[in-house]
Amino acid sequence: xxxxxxxxxMNQEANCIFCKITNKEISAEIVFENDxxxxxNDIHPIAPVHVILIPKKHIATIADINxxxxxxxxxxxxxxxxxxxxxxxxxxxYKLLFxxxxxxxxxxxxxxxxxxxxxxxxxxxxxx
Numbered sequence: 001x002x003x004x005x006x007x008x009x010m011n012q013e014a015n016c017i018f019c020k021i022t023n024k025e026i027s028a029e030i031v032f033e034n035d036x037x038x039x040x041n042d043i044h045p046i047a048p049v050h051v052i053l054i055p056k057k058h059i060a061t062i063a064d065i066n067x068x069x070x071x072x073x074x075x076x077x078x079x080x081x082x083x084x085x086x087x088x089x090x091x092x093x094y095k096l097l098f099x100x101x102x103x104x105x106x107x108x109x110x111x112x113x114x115x116x117x118x119x120x121x122x123x124x125x126x127x128x
Contacts, residue, residue, distance in 0.1 A: 013058045018110040022056045031087075036072055037079050039115075048118030049089050053080050060109040062100045080115045089117035 013019050020026040021040065028040035031051055042050040055072050059065055065073060077096065084090040094117030099106040 016110050018054045019058055032083055036075055047116045049087050051115040053113040059111045062098055076113055080113055095121050
């Protein structure tokens with residue numbers, strides 16, 4: 001079921017945990033918010049800095065974006081860059097990670113970008 005959020009005027013999924021955070025139905029430690037994007041600390045961080053950035057518009061996966069979403073996706077990445085600078089992790093580096101669908105490890109069906117940093121990160125991407 002898709003509903004329209006009166007606060008954001010964006011399409012939202014009624015049972016999506018990230019839409020509920022956007023609607024302030026579930027609390028989160030918000031580090032950034034504007035009309036299009038909200039960013040909050042991950043509740044299960046894997047590094048000293050682990051921020052989740054989501055578009056307020058509900059889009060299930062990267063595979064579901066349309067041409068009309070190009071600017072929004074660019075804004076999402078730009079915002080991650082600015083947050084990394086604000087959190088003082090930009091100079092040494094950080095990781096941006098999108099997970100897409102089941103084989104990509106996506107657990108919540110709402111596009112989300114992980115901003116991970118604050119420590120040297122290991123790369124361990126391999127088949128299960």
